[in-house]
Amino acid sequence: MRHNRSWLVLGLLVAVALVFAACAAPASAPADTGGETAAAESESAAPAESGVQIPEVEEGKFNVAFVYVGPIGDGGWTYAHNQGREYLEEQMGDQVATAYLESVPEGADAERVIRNLARKGFDAVFTTSFGYMDPTETVAEEFPDVDFVHVSGFKKNDTNFANLFGAMEDMKYLTGMIAGARAAEDGSNRVGYVAPFPIPEVIRHANAASLGMRQTCPECQLDIRWIFTWFYPDLERQAAESMFDAGASVVITGADTPGPVQVAGERDLWGVGYDSSNACDVDPEHCLTVPYWNWGPEYVHLVEQMMAGEFTGADIYFEVDSGALGLLGFMDGQEPQPGVPESVIPQVQEILGKMEAGEFTRFDIFTGPIKNNKGEEIVPEGVTLTQSDLEGLSGIPGREDCTICMSWLADGIVPDAEIPQ
Amino acid sequence: MEVAMLVNLLAAGIRSGTPLLFATIGEIFAERSGVLNLGVEGMMLMGAMTAYGVSHATGNPWLGLLAGIIVGGFMALLHAFMTVTLRADQVVSGLALTFLGMGLSAVLGAPLVEVRNAPKLPAFPIPGLSQIPVVGPILFDHNIIVYIGFLLIPVAWFYIYRTRPGLNLRAVGEYPAAADTLGINVTRLRYYYVILGGMLAGLGGAALSLAITPLWIEGMTAGQGWIAVGLVIFAGWDPLRGAMGAYLFGAIRRLPLDMQNISFFLQHPTYGYFMNMLPYLFTIIVLVIGSREALRRRVGAPAALGVPYVREERGA
Numbered sequence: 085m086r087h088n089r090s091w092l093v094l095g096l097l098v099a100v101a102l103v104f105a106a107c108a109a110p111a112s113a114p115a116d117t118g119g120e121t122a123a124a125e126s127e128s129a130a131p132a133e134s135g136v137q138i139p140e141v142e143e144g145k146f147n148v149a150f151v152y153v154g155p156i157g158d159g160g161w162t163y164a165h166n167q168g169r170e171y172l173e174e175q176m177g178d179q180v181a182t183a184y185l186e187s188v189p190e191g192a193d194a195e196r197v198i199r200n201l202a203r204k205g206f207d208a209v210f211t212t213s214f215g216y217m218d219p220t221e222t223v224a225e226e227f228p229d230v231d232f233v234h235v236s237g238f239k240k241n242d243t244n245f246a247n248l249f250g251a252m253e254d255m256k257y258l259t260g261m262i263a264g265a266r267a268a269e270d271g272s273n274r275v276g277y278v279a280p281f282p283i284p285e286v287i288r289h290a291n292a293a294s295l296g297m298r299q300t301c302p303e304c305q306l307d308i309r310w311i312f313t314w315f316y317p318d319l320e321r322q323a324a325e326s327m328f329d330a331g332a333s334v335v336i337t338g339a340d341t342p343g344p345v346q347v348a349g350e351r352d353l354w355g356v357g358y359d360s361s362n363a364c365d366v367d368p369e370h371c372l373t374v375p376y377w378n379w380g381p382e383y384v385h386l387v388e389q390m391m392a393g394e395f396t397g398a399d400i401y402f403e404v405d406s407g408a409l410g411l412l413g414f415m416d417g418q419e420p421q422p423g424v425p426e427s428v429i430p431q432v433q434e435i436l437g438k439m440e441a442g443e444f445t446r447f448d449i450f451t452g453p454i455k456n457n458k459g460e461e462i463v464p465e466g467v468t469l470t471q472s473d474l475e476g477l478s479g480i481p482g483r484e485d486c487t488i489c490m491s492w493l494a495d496g497i498v499p500d501a502e503i504p505q
Numbered sequence: 506m507e508v509a510m511l512v513n514l515l516a517a518g519i520r521s522g523t524p525l526l527f528a529t530i531g532e533i534f535a536e537r538s539g540v541l542n543l544g545v546e547g548m549m550l551m552g553a554m555t556a557y558g559v560s561h562a563t564g565n566p567w568l569g570l571l572a573g574i575i576v577g578g579f580m581a582l583l584h585a586f587m588t589v590t591l592r593a594d595q596v597v598s599g600l601a602l603t604f605l606g607m608g609l610s611a612v613l614g615a616p617l618v619e620v621r622n623a624p625k626l627p628a629f630p631i632p633g634l635s636q637i638p639v640v641g642p643i644l645f646d647h648n649i650i651v652y653i654g655f656l657l658i659p660v661a662w663f664y665i666y667r668t669r670p671g672l673n674l675r676a677v678g679e680y681p682a683a684a685d686t687l688g689i690n691v692t693r694l695r696y697y698y699v700i701l702g703g704m705l706a707g708l709g710g711a712a713l714s715l716a717i718t719p720l721w722i723e724g725m726t727a728g729q730g731w732i733a734v735g736l737v738i739f740a741g742w743d744p745l746r747g748a749m750g751a752y753l754f755g756a757i758r759r760l761p762l763d764m765q766n767i768s769f770f771l772q773h774p775t776y777g778y779f780m781n782m783l784p785y786l787f788t789i790i791v792l793v794i795g796s797r798e799a800l801r802r803r804v805g806a807p808a809a810l811g812v813p814y815v816r817e818e819r820g821a
């Protein structure tokens with residue numbers, strides 16, 4: 085029976101092989117757990133071997149790499165970015181080649197990945213998660229000939245490193261109007277909001293939704309539950325259930341999956357998705373709308389600048405008129421979802437029209453008088469929040485400090501609600 | 506009002522604990538036979554992806570459920586071959602299985618991300634019983650998969666503790682050499698129960714993607730396979746306590762969401778971490794308290810857990 089040992093060795097070898105096989109595939113895990121394998125794929129079909137594979141560049145084309153925090157199959161944030169990448173390829177045809185790396189952990193790993201992409205000869209690198217901000221800044225210093233765009237942060241330099249984000253709060257405001265009208269018609273006068281993290285971005289979106297809701301339903305209250313994750317399907321659903329149980333007839337989600345819309349369907353009530361335009365597909369009957377990201381046009385715009393040599397470091401914060409923000413049911417060629425009350429449709433269309441014309445922006449939403457959810461005045465009459473206020477910036481070199489920082493909950497949010505510290 | 510909140514809490518716990526229940530009981534079977542399988546997360550993901558895909562392709566969620574079970578079984582077969590026949594390290598093989606399942610489900614499931622409404626398993630409020638105040642909404646107003654979970658608990662318990670095959674199962678996990686001398690085929694039984702464990706993990710994954718959070722999203726188990734592995738230990742390899750732990754875990758995940766408007770609690774700097782820790786903490790505490798009894802009766806890990814059985818070799 086001595087040959088048993090060789091079996092054992094063989095077995096271990098196969099097991100190790102399996103591990104590497106798994107690493108070579110686009111393996112993934114929820115973005116927030118981190119520490120998982122990153123995988124690579126390039127349009128030039130570089131053979132994947134093991135570990136993080138830096139894709140090949142294509143000669144004679146403008147090569148753009150994307151670094152994603154989650155799997156492209158998340159159906160939400162990263163999925164929407166990947167749709168944008170595909171749009172870029174379609175629009176630019178033979179001039180541009182793209183590649184992406186998914187589930188790249190934030191932090192030291194990210195810096196190595198971004199540096200390797202730059203070294204490999206990519207002409208531009210887009211990094212699409214907040215935690216890539218400092219790594220991107222560091223690598224941008226080292227490779228002045230490569231252009232870098234970081235999504236959802238606030239840092240830049242003067243030459244080759246820009247940050248990119250958009251006024252999703254505009255769409256959340258309109259979403260709030262729709263939800264408020266629905267809740268008023270239902271007689272519940274109560275809307276829910278699934279809030280991922282207590283950070284300025286999420287607070288800004290929830291506040292915009294609440295202010296929008298009060299436009300169409302002054303008696304309505306916005307319940308809010310913090311879940312401390314962007315992606316945990318069960319928790320996202322449970323937060324929605326909790327708010328439906330507390331009397332809401334509409335729940336808006338700020339997290340990645342359309343689970344809350346499904347809960348709405350199960351209860352014959354109403355849900356609102358987020359991130360990606362297909363979030364309503366899970367239950368179109370019970371889904372009022374989706375405020376979604378349409379990154380494609382913005383990518384094309386930036387890559388065209390880069391190819392023309394006109395790209396410089398900047399704080400880019402696009403508005404609705406860029407075409408990069410969408411509200412399902414209200415964009416060109418779309419019909420409002422069946423659950424949207426008739427009465428609110430023209431109101432939404434009117435403001436959306438102004439937004440598309442550049443006449444109504446995030447600053448119009450956040451112009452006083454605005455009270456907080458305890459009834460105290462936060463933004464006095466005639467005062468408009470600044471960009472730094474909206475982003476809650478303080479102590480950032482090159483940016484002014486916020487004075488009315490985004491750390492308050494707007495009028496309409498249930499008075500008991502607090503922002504977790 | 507408080508009663509209503511408690512009812513909602515418990516109902517939510519039972520609902521969202523169900524996938525965990527299947528995976529936990531499956532792992533109990535595998536470990537009772539002496540084989541540790543850390544591949545639960547991978548098997549659940551493959552089960553979830555396959556079930557959703559088959560349900561979409563055939564239009565029949567029950568076929569999807571079946572496919573999820575079968576795929577879970579096949580994944581486990583791989584583990585059984587590695588660890589029972591080849592006697593490879595169970596930890597390494599199990600981890601490999603998890604990575605394999607995560608990667609494979611992501612690749613094969615990529616087109617399914619676009620599919621947003623494959624047929625789901627039906628909700629089924631039991632007529633009459635679901636109308637009973639308090640008890641009805643907690644126990645009898647659920648998706649049909651939840652009742653399958655209810656049935657599995659006593660069946661698993663009875664099988665393990667009160668039947669002859671169950672005795673053989675425990676013998677193989679405690680003292681395989683003795684079982685072997687009694688004419689029990691250790692290798693075959695370990696194959697059976699590892700595969701059964703994989704089928705139940707696949708069922709747990711299918712329950713997720715067809716009923717509890719009905720969608721396919723990459724990595725949608727979000728670590729529940731690992732929770733199942735942990736629950737098995739804290740449940741002392743007992744299906745009844747495993748079930749309690751699974752449901753409790755589900756309920757405690759919901760509790761901090763319901764309590765969010767109690768503001769002094771929310772203002773604490775560690776609230777978010779605390780909230781996400783609570784289900785783990787509470788489940789461990791309750792099961793530790795529960796296991797004092799088990800300790801007194803000297804019930805613990807199967808003695809041969811993690812040890813490959815080699816006939817005529819000393820040790821075991």
